[in-house]
Amino acid sequence: MRSASARRLFAPSSLAALVLAGLLVGCTRERAAQTPPRLVASGLNGPQGVYVAGDGSVWVTDDGLGGAITFTAVGPGGPAQGNYGDSARVVRVTPDGTQSVVTSTPSVFVPGIGPTGGGKIAVIGSSVYIGSGVWNAAFSVGRPDKVAAVLRVGESGAQEVANIFAFEAATNPDGVAPEQGGLDTHPYGLTAGPDGQLYVADAGANAVFRVDPASGAVSLVASLAGLTGTGAQSVPTGVTFGNDGSLYVSLLSGGPFPSGAARVVKVSGGAASDFATGMTMLTDVERGPDGHLYAVSFGRFDASAGGNPFVANAGSVIRLKANGDKETVLSGLNYPTSIAFNPDGDAFVAENGVGAPGSGRVMRYTGLTRYTPQ
Incomplete structure (x- = not known):
């Protein structure tokens, strides 16, 4: 995930009580954990959202590469030129592996940060929705x-469903002063609720919004x-919504993204309470078919490293138990941004969320919900 201020990533579902059943499950977990991952999609420019449809196809969004239309942004270093254009993409991969672009969407290149385009993906009925871009x-x-909107996408293109930036500009729920860049929005996380509404985790506005599609x-x-604490x-x-019907939200934390600051919170009645804490740089949380929540950790931030301060191959997937206990089930990932599951418990993980153009990919981890903790 990329963003337009330090508030975002860059400033760049019980087991049976039978002994035999337990042994069988344990063996299955071991085999699943040893299955090599399989490449599903490649050639992506900063993949950010991934979704597995009922027909087995995989949908993924990417950030794109900006565009030819310029604007001026003012940051800590003074005025600098940004640009935008329709270079972000929604990509569909059919079960036979055919990869095609469904549509292009806006990509906003913010100086000092990089391009930001499509966010997470949600589906209601036959309609596919994505969060789209940053604006300040x-x-x-x-x-x-x-831009800074929720879009409905399909073969005929993308249509704006909701202008999130307009709501942020009118209400500024996080209270950050406008002169400090507070009128800023990045509708990044997205899920469909049991009420038929869309729920948006806005990385710029530091809020969760509801959208009537x-x-x-x-x-x-x-x-x-x-x-x-940032x-x-x-x-x-x-x-995402848990098995209990409650809304859960992952928090990246603000820069400099201290280790242990990220968490998953439970939202009820307009208030948030801690569900799982002590994690680092969370970029997604999704419910698996086993009923557990799975959080994605992008990695670690090391300001002393020089060059790219985001540590490579430090990302992970963390299983969150019903009481908030944590189990790392996958590690050593390179800049993972999102996760999705099929009904069999296979996980599809968007990786290389930063890096050279075309280096982004989606990998399939067979039976990840059965992986034993590392």
């Missing part, structure tokens, strides 16, 4: 169409500012 009121031009109306579910910037990244 301090940019020198008005918000382009389909029929009318486009936006409402505030909860402000999540100030929950990670100032107002908690940076919501993933959002």
